[in-house]
Amino acid sequence: MTALLSIDGVTKRFGGVAALRAVSFELAEGEILGVIGPNGAGKTTLLNCISGVARPDAGSITFDGHEIGHQRPHRIARLGVGRTFQIVKPFASMTVRENAAVGALFGASRLPLAGAFAAADEVLELVGMADKASQPVVSLTIPDRKRLEVARALATRPRLLLLDEVMAGLNSVEVDEALDMVRAVHRSGVTIVLIEHVMRVIVGVCRRVVVLHFGEMLADGTPDEVLRDPRVIEAYLGEKYAKRLQEAERDG
Amino acid sequence: MQLFLQQVVLGLLIGGIYVAVALGFSLVWGILNIVNLAHGALVIAGAYLTWLLFAHAHVDPFLSLPIVAVALFAFGYALQRVLINRVIRAPLFFTLLLTFGVNLMIVNALLVLFKSDFRSVTPSYSGSGFGVAGVQVPYVRLAALGVAAALAAAVGWLLNRTRTGSAIQAVAADRDAARLVGVDLRHVYALTFAVAAACAGVAGGLISTIQAITPTAGEPYTLQAFVVVVLGGLGRVGATVVGGLVFGLVETLGQTMVPGLGAGWANAIAFALLVVVLVVRPQGLMGRRP
Amino acid sequence: MQARLNGGRLRRLLLIVFGLAVVLVLLAPLTATDQADSLGLPQLVDRSQIRILTTVAMFVVMASGWNLVGGLTGYGSFGNVAFFGLGAYTCAVAVDVHRLHLPMGAGIALAPLVPALFAALVGLPLLRLRGHYFAIATLGTAVAVGEVVKNVDYLGGATGLFPPILHRADLLFLYLMVGAAMLAVIVSGLILRSRFGYGLIAIRENEEAASVIGVNTTAYKVGAFAVAAALTGLAGGIFAVWNSFINQDLGFSLDFNIQMILMAVLGGAGTLFGPVLGVIVLEFLLQNLAGRGDVAVYAQIGLGLLLAVTVIFVPRGIVDFFGGASRLSLAHLRRALRETGA
Numbered sequence: 001m002t003a004l005l006s007i008d009g010v011t012k013r014f015g016g017v018a019a020l021r022a023v024s025f026e027l028a029e030g031e032i033l034g035v036i037g038p039n040g041a042g043k044t045t046l047l048n049c050i051s052g053v054a055r056p057d058a059g060s061i062t063f064d065g066h067e068i069g070h071q072r073p074h075r076i077a078r079l080g081v082g083r084t085f086q087i088v089k090p091f092a093s094m095t096v097r098e099n100a101a102v103g104a105l106f107g108a109s110r111l112p113l114a115g116a117f118a119a120a121d122e123v124l125e126l127v128g129m130a131d132k133a134s135q136p137v138v139s140l141t142i143p144d145r146k147r148l149e150v151a152r153a154l155a156t157r158p159r160l161l162l163l164d165e166v167m168a169g170l171n172s173v174e175v176d177e178a179l180d181m182v183r184a185v186h187r188s189g190v191t192i193v194l195i196e197h198v199m200r201v202i203v204g205v206c207r208r209v210v211v212l213h214f215g216e217m218l219a220d221g222t223p224d225e226v227l228r229d230p231r232v233i234e235a236y237l238g239e240k241y242a243k244r245l246q247e248a249e250r251d252g
Numbered sequence: 253m254q255l256f257l258q259q260v261v262l263g264l265l266i267g268g269i270y271v272a273v274a275l276g277f278s279l280v281w282g283i284l285n286i287v288n289l290a291h292g293a294l295v296i297a298g299a300y301l302t303w304l305l306f307a308h309a310h311v312d313p314f315l316s317l318p319i320v321a322v323a324l325f326a327f328g329y330a331l332q333r334v335l336i337n338r339v340i341r342a343p344l345f346f347t348l349l350l351t352f353g354v355n356l357m358i359v360n361a362l363l364v365l366f367k368s369d370f371r372s373v374t375p376s377y378s379g380s381g382f383g384v385a386g387v388q389v390p391y392v393r394l395a396a397l398g399v400a401a402a403l404a405a406a407v408g409w410l411l412n413r414t415r416t417g418s419a420i421q422a423v424a425a426d427r428d429a430a431r432l433v434g435v436d437l438r439h440v441y442a443l444t445f446a447v448a449a450a451c452a453g454v455a456g457g458l459i460s461t462i463q464a465i466t467p468t469a470g471e472p473y474t475l476q477a478f479v480v481v482v483l484g485g486l487g488r489v490g491a492t493v494v495g496g497l498v499f500g501l502v503e504t505l506g507q508t509m510v511p512g513l514g515a516g517w518a519n520a521i522a523f524a525l526l527v528v529v530l531v532v533r534p535q536g537l538m539g540r541r542p
Numbered sequence: 543m544q545a546r547l548n549g550g551r552l553r554r555l556l557l558i559v560f561g562l563a564v565v566l567v568l569l570a571p572l573t574a575t576d577q578a579d580s581l582g583l584p585q586l587v588d589r590s591q592i593r594i595l596t597t598v599a600m601f602v603v604m605a606s607g608w609n610l611v612g613g614l615t616g617y618g619s620f621g622n623v624a625f626f627g628l629g630a631y632t633c634a635v636a637v638d639v640h641r642l643h644l645p646m647g648a649g650i651a652l653a654p655l656v657p658a659l660f661a662a663l664v665g666l667p668l669l670r671l672r673g674h675y676f677a678i679a680t681l682g683t684a685v686a687v688g689e690v691v692k693n694v695d696y697l698g699g700a701t702g703l704f705p706p707i708l709h710r711a712d713l714l715f716l717y718l719m720v721g722a723a724m725l726a727v728i729v730s731g732l733i734l735r736s737r738f739g740y741g742l743i744a745i746r747e748n749e750e751a752a753s754v755i756g757v758n759t760t761a762y763k764v765g766a767f768a769v770a771a772a773l774t775g776l777a778g779g780i781f782a783v784w785n786s787f788i789n790q791d792l793g794f795s796l797d798f799n800i801q802m803i804l805m806a807v808l809g810g811a812g813t814l815f816g817p818v819l820g821v822i823v824l825e826f827l828l829q830n831l832a833g834r835g836d837v838a839v840y841a842q843i844g845l846g847l848l849l850a851v852t853v854i855f856v857p858r859g860i861v862d863f864f865g866g867a868s869r870l871s872l873a874h875l876r877r878a879l880r881e882t883g884a
Contacts, residue, residue, distance in 0.1 A: 051754050077756035091747035093812075102744050106756030113737065156755050188548045287674045338854045344673040345618035346853045349807065352800060353849025360842040475685070478678050520689040521684035530679050531667045 002065070004029040004191055005050070005160055008070075010059035012045055012215075019045040021215040022059065029159070032182075032192045034206035034223065036199075041212040043195045044086060047162045050193075051083045053077040063160065080108040082158030084149040086165045086195075090137045097133040099111055100124055100151045107156020119155055126188065127151045127181050143174045147181065160191045167198045179204055197225070211235070258387050259508050260501065265390075267500020268397030269462070270480050271493050272455035275407055276448030277477035277493045279483075283424040283444045284340065289351040291477055293358035293412025294449050296470030298324055300362060303465065306373045313373045314395060317457045320435055321450040328449025333442040355474075362467035370464040378461070385432065397460040400496075408489040410447065420444055479526045485536025494537060571595065571713055584752070592712045593778075596784065597718035598825050600777050604802040605809070605817035606726040607773035610766045612803065613811030614739065616746030617669065617763065621680030622774055622802060624687045625657035627793030629638060629775025630782040631691060632656040634703040637783060641696070646783055650718070653779020654772035660687075665764040668798030681799075682860075688794030702789025705782055715784040722780060726773050731814050733769070742766055774802075804845070808852045810859025819860050 003026035019042045035043050038206040048054035050061055052073035052233060063071040068076050084104075091099050094207050100212055101118035104111050111119055124130045127147045132140070140148065147168050153161060163182070167175050182205055186192055202209055202223055209226045211218040213235040219226045226232055233245060277291045288294075295299065301320045305311040311319075335354065339346045381390035411417040422430040423440045431437055460464065461475075476499070484495020499522075506521055571592050573583050583765070587595075588778045604626060612618045636642045636649035644652075663684060671679050689698050708714070733739040741762045744752035782788045801824065809820025827848065829843060 022831075053750065053754065071767055072758075073753040074756045074758045083754055085751070089748040089751035091751070093747060094743070102740050103755050105740055108756070110756075113735070116737075152751075152755060170729055281674075287678065301779065335850060335854075342853070345612070345677065346857060348620070348674070348677055349849050350853045353853070356842050356846030356849070360839045361844070363839050364843075398840060440553070475678075475682065482675075516550040522684045523686040525681050527668070527686075529681050530671055530675055534671075534675065 003027055003062075005066060005193075006060075006062040007046075007050075008060045008062070009230070010046075010049060010056045010061060012042075012049055012054060012056050018215050020049065020056070020212075022044065023212070023215070023217050024059075025210055025217065025220055027160075027193065029191050030189075031208060032194060032206050034202040034209040035193060035195045035212060036197070036202060036209060036226075037212035037218070040214075042215040043212055044164055045085060045215075046212065047164055047193070047195065049082055050076075051162060052118065074106070077107045077156055077158075078110070080157070080159035082107065082153035082156050083162035084146070084153050084164055084166060086168065088145045090145060090148055090152075092137050095134050095136055096124065096129060096140070096148055097121070099137065099148055100155045102156030103152040104157075107154060107158065110159040118150075119144075123151045123155045126154065126184055128177070130235065131211075140143075142169055143178070146170070147179070148234055150181065150185070154185065154190070158190060161185065163192060163194045165195050165197065167196055167201050175201065194247045203227075254386050255508075257385070259504050261389060262393075263388050263501035263504035264497055265393040265397050265500070266504060267497035268393075268400035269455065269458055269496075270495060270500050271496030272396075272400040272403055272451065272458055273473050274477040274480035274484075274492050274496050275465065275489070276451035276455070278481045278489075279407065279448045279451070280445055282486050283420055284441055285344070286336065286340070286347045287344075287349065287478070289474055290355035290358060291351075291448075291449045291452055292470030292474035293355045293362075294324060294328070294452035294470075295456040295473050296465060296467060296468065297327075297358060297471075298453030299454075299460040300366060300371075300467075301453065301463045302460045303371050303373050306375070307371070307461075308508050311492070311493070312375055313457055313461050314399070316464070317399065317454050320453040320457045325446045325450040328452075329446035331449070333438065333444035336445065337438060337441060352448060359467050359470065366467065368466050368468070370466050371460075371539060372464040373460040374477065375461070392461045398460065399454065399458055403451060404493050406423060407447070407451065411489065416420040416443065431527030476522060479522050481536070482526055482529050482534075483536055491536060498537065567595065571716055575713065588652055588839050589712060592716050594717045594825065594829060595718045596712075599716070599723040599804060599819055600781060601821040601825065602723040602818050603726040603777040604798070605805040605821050606723075606730050606768040607777075608718045608802050609734065609806045609811060609813075609817045610730065610742075610770045610773075612653070613806055613813070613816070614733070614746065615742040615763060615769075617672075618803075618805070619680040619767075619770075620677040620799065621682070621684030622770060623794055623796065624680075624684035625661065625771040625774035625797035625800060626778035626781070627684075627688060627691065627790075628657040628660055628771075629653040629778030630793045631697055631703070631778075632775070633779035634705050634782040634788045635697065635741070638704050639706065645710075646705075646869050648671050649783065650776070650779045653782075654775040657775030657778070658768045662764055663770045665767040666760070669760070669763040669767060671856040682796060684799065688790045691793070692790040698789065700790070702787060702792070703782075705786050705788070709784045715780065718780050719777070719784070722773075722776050725776075727814070727818065729769065729773065730817075733766075734814055738762065738765070746812075757776055793873070800845075800849075804849055804852065808856065808859060810861030813861045816859045816861040823860065859867065 005027040007026070008024050010020055010023045011018060024045065035046065037043055045054060049056045052068065052071055052075070056069050057179070059069070060067060063076070063079060063081060067077055068079065091102060094102070097117065097120050100123050103109070103117045104116035104119035109119065121130065121133065124133055127150055129144065129147050129151060132144065137145070137148070150163070151164065167178055170178060179201060182192065182194070194201070194206060206223055208221065209223050210220050211232050212227055218231050218235060219229045230246060273295055277288060280286050280288045295315060298320045302313050302316050305316040305319065306313055331354065336350060338346070340351050377391050381388050383389070386440050411421060417436050419430070419440050422435060422441070423437060427437065480492060480495040483499055484491040502525065503521065566804050572578055573585050574587055574592065583776065601734070606620070608619065608622050631647035632655070633653040636644045636652050637646055661683065668676065668679055668683065692700055741757045744757055745759055745762060749759055778793065785792070805820035805824050806817045807820070808824060809818065810816025827844070
C-alpha cells in the first residue's frame with residue numbers, strides 16, 4: 001500500500017543550525033504517529049515543512065502522490081493537510097462557530113457559506129464544543145482554545161492532521177478529555193501526526209513513534225521499543241542516567 | 253573628477269543633517285515601536301525656535317542648540333506622557349494615525365504663530381567656507397556635520413554607557429521583564445521620546461542655517477528619516493549614521509550625475525529607493541536579519 | 543424578553559429612520575430642477591448643498607474602498623489616494639479634446655481600470671510588507687506616483703488637465719457620485735458576507751493561520767487591494783469631470799488621503815456602515831468649521847484633534863455604539879432584524 005505521507009531526506013537549516021537533518025520516514029493512511037524528542041529537536045520544524053510554512057533545503061515531501069515540499073501552505077491545505085499551532089492562533093474577533101466555519105470554507109473542504117456553518121456545527125460536536133458555539137473566542141479557556149484550533153483544522157476536511165503539542169498546559173483531567181477527542185478524530189478517518197511531550201498521551205494513543213534529536217531521526221518503532229532504546233534514553237536523560245539504567249537492568 | 257569630489261563632499265555634509273534628523277526617529281521606532289509621523293513637525297519646531305532666538309535675541313544658531321534641545325525635550329516628554337502613551341499598546345495603525353494628528357496640530361499651530369512666510373537664519377559666517385584640494389567646504393555645513401556627529405555619539409553614549417540607557421534598552425528588549433525588575437515603563441517611554449524630540453529639535457536648528465524654513469517644510473524630513481532608518485537598519489546608532497550618509501550621497505550624486513533628473517524627482521527617487529529596499533532587503537544595509 | 547425586543551426594536555427603528563432620511567436627502571435635490579419649478583415645488587436645496595452632498599458621496603466611495611484593505615484585511619494603507627489620482631487622470635485624459643477625446647461616459651468607465659491594474663501590479667510586492675512598513679511604503683508610492691504625474695507633459699505636467707465644463711450639471715454629478723457610493727456599499731456588503739470576506743478577515747486576524755487552513759493570502763490581499771483601487775479610482779474619475787480640473791495637488795492630495803482613513807476608522811473600520819457614518823460625521827464637522835474666518839489652518843488643527851480623539855477614545859468607531867456584534871457581518875444585521883420581526 002502506498003504511503004499517505006512520505007518524508008525523504010528532508011533537511012532544514014536556519015542560519016548555521018540544521019533544525020532537520022536528512023529525516024526520512026513514511027506514514028500509512030489511518031496511522032497515528034507520535035513525534036517526540038527533547039526541546040529543539042526539530043519537531044515543530046518538521047510540521048512546518050510538511051504544512052508549507054517552512055521550505056526544506058533538501059529532500060522531498062510527498063503527500064497522497066503530490067510533491068508538496070515547495071508548495072505554498074494554502075495549496076497543501078487544499079490537498080488535505082491540516083495542522084494546529086503550538087501557540088494557538090484563533091481568529092479573535094470571530095465567534096467559535098465562525099472560526100470553525102472559516103475552516104470549512106477553505107482547505108480541502110471549500111463549502112459554500114451555508115454548508116460551511118453546518119459543517120462547523122458537526123466539527124464542534126466532534127470536539128465537544130457545540131455548547132460554546134456562539135461564544136467569542138476571547139472568553140475561552142486554554143483547553144477550549146486548543147479544541148477550537150483542532151476544530152478549525154478539522155473543518156477543512158483533512159486526510160492528514162498535524163497536532164503540535166495539543167496537550168501542553170493541560171492538567172490531568174483535561175489531558176484525558178483531549179485524548180478522547182484525539183481518538184474520536186482518528187475514528188472519523190483522519191490520519192494523525194502528534195507532537196507531544198506528555199508520554200501518557202504517546203503511549204495511550206500512538207501505535208508508532210518517531211524520535212527526533214538535534215534534527216536527526218533517532219528511532220522509529222512502537223512506543224515500547226522506542227522508550228526502551230538506550231539512545232533515546234540518553235538523548236532525553238543524559239549519558240549518566242542511561243548508563244545507570246543499563247547497569248540496573250543488567251543487574252536484574 | 254573635481255566636480256565628483258565636490259558632490260561627494262556635499263553629499264556627506266547633507267548626509268550629516270539626515271543623520272541628525274533620523275537619530276530621534278530611529279530611537280522612537282526602535283524602542284517604542286512607534287513610527288512618529290510628527291517627527292518632521294518636531295524638527296521644524298526646533299528650527300523655528302532657533303530662528304526666534306536668532307531674530308529676536310541675536311543668539312548664534314549653534315549656541316542656541318542646547319536651549320532648543322532642552323525645550324524640545326520637555327515638550328516631547330509631555331507629549332508622550334499625555335497623548336502618545338495612550339495608544340502604545342494599540343495596533344500599529346492607530347499610533348500612525350495619532351502621530352499624524354499630532355503632526356497636523358503642531359504644523360498648523362506654527363502656521364498660526366508664524367504664518368507661512370519663509371524665514372532663514374543667516375549668521376555672519378553664513379555664505380563662506382574654505383577650499384581644500386579644489387573642493388569648497390561651507391563652514392555652516394561642516395559645523396552641522398560636526399554637531400550631527402556629536403549628537404550621534406551622545407545618543408550612543410546614553411544608550412550604552414548609562415543606567416538610563418540600560419533601562420531603555422531593557423524596555424525595548426522585553427517590556428514585561430523590564431517592568432518586573434522595577435523599571436518605570438511610562439517614564440522610560442516618555443524619556444526616550446523626549447530624547448528623540450531633543451535630537452529632532454537640534455536637527456531643526458541645524459536645518460534653519462542651511463535652508464529657509466516654513467511650517468510645512470518639516471514633512472519631507474519625516475519621510476526622509478524613514479528612508480534613512482530603512483536603509484541603514486533599525487537598532488543601532490551606527491546603522492542610522494550609515495543610512496544617513498548613504499542617503500545623502502545617493503541623493504546628491506543622483507541629482508547632479510543623472511541628466512534631466514531635477515529637484516522635482518528627488519522625492520520620487522527617495523521613495524523608489526525606499527520601496528526597493530523594503531522589498532529586497534528589509535533589514536537594511538546594517539540591520540540584523542529578522 | 544421584553545428588554546431584547548426593545549433593544550432590537552430600537553435598532554430597527556433607527557435603521558428605518560436613517561434609511562428614510564437618506565432617501566429624502568437624495569430626492570431633495572430634485573426640487574432644484576426646472577421640472578420641479580413647473581410643478582410649483584419649493585426648492586429645498588441650493589447649489590452649495592448639492593456640492594456638499596456630492597462630496598459626501600465621493601468620500602463614502604473612498605472610505606469604503608479603504609475599509610476593504612485597511613479595515614477588513616488589516617493592511618492599513620496610507621496611499622489609497624494614489625488610486626484616486628490615477629482614476630481622475632485616466633478620466634481626464636480620456637475626455638480631453640487634445641488627447642483621447644472620448645465621451646464622458648467612457649472616461650468614467652475607464653477610470654476604475656487603470657488604478658485596479660496598478661494595484662494588482664504594485665500590490666504583489668507591497669502586500670508582502672506588514673504594519674509600519676506597508677503603511678509607509680504605500681504612502682511613498684502615492685507620493686512617488688504624484689511626482690511622476692507632475693513631470694509628464696501628456697498628463698498636463700505641473701499645470702494639470704482641464705476636462706470640459708458641463709453647465710447645469712450639478713444634479714448629474716450628484717447622482718453619478720451617489721450611484722458610485724451605492725455601488726461601493728453594495729460591493730462591500732457582498733464581500734462581507736462571502737467566502738472572500740471571511741478570508742480577508744481571517745488574514746487580518748492571523749495571516750499564518752489563514753494560510754494553513756487554505757486561504758490563498760496573496761491572491762486575496764491583492765484582490766481586495768484591486769477592488770479598493772477600482773472603487774477609489776471611480777470616485778476620482780467622476781471627480782475629475784465634476785471639478786473640470788485635475789492636477790497633482792488635487793489628485794494626490796494627502797488631505798484626501800488622511801480624510802478617507804479617518805472617516806473609515808471614526809465610523810468603524812471593518813464594518814459595512816462604519817465608513818458611511820464616519821463620512822457623514824466628519825463632513826458635518828468640517829463643513830461647520832468652514833464657516834469661521836481663517837478657515838484652513840483651524841480646520842486642520844481640528845482634524846488633527848479629531849484624529850487624536852478618535853484613536854484614543856473611539857478606536858472601534860461610532861458604529862460600536864450601536865452594538866458591537868454588528869461589526870462583523872451583514873449576517874448579524876439580518877439576524878437582528880429577523881429577531882425583532884419574529
